[in-house]
Amino acid sequence: MAGERVIELVRILEQEIVTGVLAPGERLDEASLATRFGVSRTPVREALNQLASTGLVEVRPRRGAAVAAPGLKELLEMFEVMAELEGLCGRLAARRMSGEERAALEAAHEACQACTEQGDSDGYYGANVAFHEAIYTGCHNRFLAEQTRALRNRLSPYRRLQLRRVNRIDESFAEHEAVLAAILAGDADEADRLLQSHVTVQGGSFADFVANLPVGSDRQATA
Amino acid sequence: MAGERVIELVRILEQEIVTGVLAPGERLDEASLATRFGVSRTPVREALNQLASTGLVEVRPRRGAAVAAPGLKELLEMFEVMAELEGLCGRLAARRMSGEERAALEAAHEACQACTEQGDSDGYYGANVAFHEAIYTGCHNRFLAEQTRALRNRLSPYRRLQLRRVNRIDESFAEHEAVLAAILAGDADEADRLLQSHVTVQGGSFADFVANLPVGSDRQATA
DNA sequence: CAAGGCATTTTTGTATGCAATTACAGATTG
DNA sequence: CAATCTGTAATTGCATACAAAAATGCCTTG
Known part of the structure; x- marks a missing residue:
């Protein structure tokens, strides 16, 4: 799993979340990220899933992903x-x-x-x-x-x-x-x-x- | 992310790993699992990724997934x-x-x-x-x-x-x-x-x- | 007979298309 | 005027198709 491209996406997004470029609560829709990084939605989805597993982003079924905003x-x-x-x-x-x-x-x-x-x-x-x-x-x-x-x-x-x-x-x-x-x-x-x-x-x-x-x-x- | 089908796959595979039906080290190739569960490779991949994030399976880029076998x-x-x-x-x-x-x-x-x-x-x-x-x-x-x-x-x-x-x-x-x-x-x-x-x-x-x-x-x- | 190289086959990684669900906006009605 | 319903648009979930890399087996060669 996790080809080079996915790993890179995870790295970039993680950095942007951790440094606050992407604020907690900000939505992360697959299509926009795909266009931004010049890849298809598939690797973006995998990257978001990985970030979700570390807790940095929150994904709700059928409702997309967002930067985690813990209470x-x-x-x-x-x-x-x-x-x-x-x-x-x-x-x-x-x-x-x-x-x-x-x-x-x-x-x-x-x-x-x-x-x-x-x-x-x-x-x-x-x-x-x-x-x-x-x-x-x-x-x-x-x-x-x-x-x-x-x-x-x-x-x-x-x-x-x-x-x-x-x-x-x-x-x-x-x-x-x-x-x-x-x-x-x-x-x-x-x-x-x-x-x-x-x-x-x-x-x-x-x-x-x-x-x-x-x-x-x-x-x-x-x- | 993680539609109902993916969640179900994770649940089943996790159960089989935890109970030992799938032994540590056993390979998990996407195509076989997809046929077995009657779905396409996409949800299987997502499920394997999620299990990888919990550490139950180990995925190496370009080399597929296997039940984790920690030393x-x-x-x-x-x-x-x-x-x-x-x-x-x-x-x-x-x-x-x-x-x-x-x-x-x-x-x-x-x-x-x-x-x-x-x-x-x-x-x-x-x-x-x-x-x-x-x-x-x-x-x-x-x-x-x-x-x-x-x-x-x-x-x-x-x-x-x-x-x-x-x-x-x-x-x-x-x-x-x-x-x-x-x-x-x-x-x-x-x-x-x-x-x-x-x-x-x-x-x-x-x-x-x-x-x-x-x-x-x-x-x-x-x- | 063993070792190495090459072609084939299998498997993963990514792209794209379609279906289904959800969010949104405008219209309709009490 | 507020609330609800409905149709449309946008977005996610899954399937399929294609490309690339790695594993496998066979053949050649020393």
């Missing part, structure tokens, strides 16, 4: 699970990371530090991803890493809202430092706990998070 | 994550279950007891599912419940091997009893811990588990 309740549920998964990654990483992997994590942390000191918030976004990726690698559980990455990706449109908060970068970096210390010390419980609170909404202001949500996210799109 | 390492990774998810469900359920939900859990447990006393191992399989479903409901996190259910389903071909062990039913029931007690007592940590060990391979004999694996599961099918 507030569902978002909180997903954050709750993500916190647990990230924590587990950290817990396992603290126990299992090799010397090289620990060095890579430190390097990623230093890249974050560089961005922080220069106030490069765009750069920090990427460096932050690299830091967490280093932890995923270090947990030595590819399945867990993939699940966590997928959920992280799915929530990224909403996580970006948080990261834009004033001083959130500095806060995030400070939290990374503690996480790094715990992992290097091999303190699994602490790494778990710190990572959970790091990715949790409650780390910031919950009211701000809700207030910055795109309109319509306060109820189910499928309602 | 031992990957299986252990999945069990590790499932233990965590089940534990989290129990943790949340202990804190959040309503009175009716607690009653339902007790009822499910009693159904398990009936099967145990009558040595009805087939019946126990279903009652066991109901017990865990009651916990999923009680965690009040539909997303988590869905993720856990999906992973449980994906692992069910391998879990059944465990359940067939002598006395495993009795062991399982005794563990349920402890889980039930912890949840009713609102002891979240204990419920978490007990459920994790309940679904973990290490609960039984690891060697037996490995020995009963279908041939070929000791290495990656995609290797």
Whole structure:
């Protein structure tokens, strides 16, 4: 399944959804996308199906596809699970990371530090991803890493809202430092706990998070 | 997407995979399935894609689909994550279950007891599912419940091997009893811990588990 | 007899066409 | 004037047709 063209379509659409070019709730009709990408409806359908399986788009039978617009309740549920998964990654990483992997994590942390000191918030976004990726690698559980990455990706449109908060970068970096210390010390419980609170909404202001949500996210799109 | 026919195909194929009618590694070519179900290849393709997204089948570009045959390492990774998810469900359920939900859990447990006393191992399989479903409901996190259910389903071909062990039913029931007690007592940590060990391979004999694996599961099918 | 190359055959990937369902708009009626 | 009904347009679901790639078997050749 999934020829090269389909994979490319998935990649492009996923990127546009994750970065917010395609807003939650926006309709994705097959014909338009097919014309836009210069292919037939068939690969577009497959791409939409794949995106639906990751949860990024929502398809309702006979009613077409749209960028997923989870309600507030569902978002909180997903954050709750993500916190647990990230924590587990950290817990396992603290126990299992090799010397090289620990060095890579430190390097990623230093890249974050560089961005922080220069106030490069765009750069920090990427460096932050690299830091967490280093932890995923270090947990030595590819399945867990993939699940966590997928959920992280799915929530990224909403996580970006948080990261834009004033001083959130500095806060995030400070939290990374503690996480790094715990992992290097091999303190699994602490790494778990710190990572959970790091990715949790409650780390910031919950009211701000809700207030910055795109309109319509306060109820189910499928309602 | 996903018309009625596709949904039905997914349901049937999923059932056949989970119950072992279709063995891990078995090839699933589109034309044969299309003839068998009396539909064209298009809905079959969609169904296979959906099953691929849940991990039950594996599709390699230009090389067709086959029932997923995860290697031992990957299986252990999945069990590790499932233990965590089940534990989290129990943790949340202990804190959040309503009175009716607690009653339902007790009822499910009693159904398990009936099967145990009558040595009805087939019946126990279903009652066991109901017990865990009651916990999923009680965690009040539909997303988590869905993720856990999906992973449980994906692992069910391998879990059944465990359940067939002598006395495993009795062991399982005794563990349920402890889980039930912890949840009713609102002891979240204990419920978490007990459920994790309940679904973990290490609960039984690891060697037996490995020995009963279908041939070929000791290495990656995609290797 | 074994190994490699070539043609055939099978299977997947994509395009297109048709049928069925749904959304929309205008008209009709209470 | 509001609500409902109906006809039309638009969109999805499925089937079929064609193109491209990979698997298979046979033949040639060393």
